[in-house]
Amino acid sequence: MNILSNQFASGPILDVQELSKAFSVNSEQTPVLSGLSFQAGPGEFICIIGQSGCGKSTLIKLLAGFVPPTSGRILFKGKNITAPGPDRCVVFQEDALFSWLTVAENIGFGLKRKALSAAEKQGRVNRFLDLVGLTEFKNYLPREISGGMKQRVALARVLVLSPEVLLMDEPFAALDAQTREQMQNLLLSLWEQLKQTIVFVTHDVREAVTLADRTMVMGRITGKTIINPTHLVPIPLERPRIQNSREFMKLAAQLKAMVFRI
Numbered sequence: 001m002n003i004l005s006n007q008f009a010s011g012p013i014l015d016v017q018e019l020s021k022a023f024s025v026n027s028e029q030t031p032v033l034s035g036l037s038f039q040a041g042p043g044e045f046i047c048i049i050g051q052s053g054c055g056k057s058t059l060i061k062l063l064a065g066f067v068p069p070t071s072g073r074i075l076f077k078g079k080n081i082t083a084p085g086p087d088r089c090v091v092f093q094e095d096a097l098f099s100w101l102t103v104a105e106n107i108g109f110g111l112k113r114k115a116l117s118a119a120e121k122q123g124r125v126n127r128f129l130d131l132v133g134l135t136e137f138k139n140y141l142p143r144e145i146s147g148g149m150k151q152r153v154a155l156a157r158v159l160v161l162s163p164e165v166l167l168m169d170e171p172f173a174a175l176d177a178q179t180r181e182q183m184q185n186l187l188l189s190l191w192e193q194l195k196q197t198i199v200f201v202t203h204d205v206r207e208a209v210t211l212a213d214r215t216m217v218m219g220r221i222t223g224k225t226i227i228n229p230t231h232l233v234p235i236p237l238e239r240p241r242i243q244n245s246r247e248f249m250k251l252a253a254q255l256k257a258m259v260f261r262i
């Protein structure tokens with residue numbers, strides 16, 4: 001079942017169809033995701049929330065092509081995803097940067113295999129250093145910069161590759177509240193400029209309401225994660241969003257209630 005078929009005029013970027021995933025534990029198949037279907041449109045920002053263990057990270061790994069589905073399929077621009085690809089980049093909570101490379105070298109690392117001239121590569125690195133506000137730190141090593149700056153490097157080093165889909169698994173969870181808010185604003189500003197499709201996992205409903213066009217609430221039913229159309233909630237608030245507005249708080253409360261209900 002395609003929950004949102006025909007919603008995107010030019011077709012969805014991601015089309016998840018009846019996706020199921022089971023892991024083999026002690027030679028028994030343990031189901032995690034079951035019959036999950038949804039679509040993400042070009043340039044859409046989707047947040048995923050849900051209780052611990054409901055399968056959010058597993059879904060990110062499937063979308064990235066790191067693990068294969070047990071059944072069902074995921075189409076990227078109409079083609080079956082069977083492996084990781086440069087069109088879908090992942091940012092994790094704690095991204096290990098190369099400790100011996102500078103900020104600029106970390107950002108440029110993934111460009112090595114791209115057929116670009118040295119000047120073009122340097123130009124791209126400089127652009128992304130500027131976009132994430134790290135130009136003056138370009139020669140620093142990872143141990144010489146803060147946690148928030150490291151996440152900015154992690155973001156820049158995938159964005160420099162121009163992925164069409166950005167998969168983010170609790171990327172800001174380890175940051176303090178103030179840095180986290182700065183990172184959310186930075187991500188929104190980059191997204192407005194670069195227009196990738198973003199799938200963003202978070203534990204924090206307020207983060208989901210701050211960022212998302214739509215939020216997907218995952219829940220476990222009889223040990224399997226299943227989702228139906230009512231679990232994809234549009235966030236119809238204008239940006240920038242005012243966190244203490246009535247509408248914001250109402251949506252956050254509604255999503256929180258859903259997380260614990262399903």
Ligand SMILES: Nc1ncnc2c1ncn2[C@@H]1O[C@H](COP(=O)(O)OP(=O)(O)OP(=O)(O)O)[C@@H](O)[C@H]1O
Pocket residue numbers: 023024025032050051052053054055056057058059
């Ligand atoms: N490689 C694996 N082998 C066996 N079981 C796994 C594997 N990966 C994940 N699981 C199981 O799948 C379930 C979902 O895990 P997952 O990490 O996707 O959940 P999550 O929603 O991201 O959790 P959290 O919010 O705590 O990060 C868990 O019960 C986990 O133990």
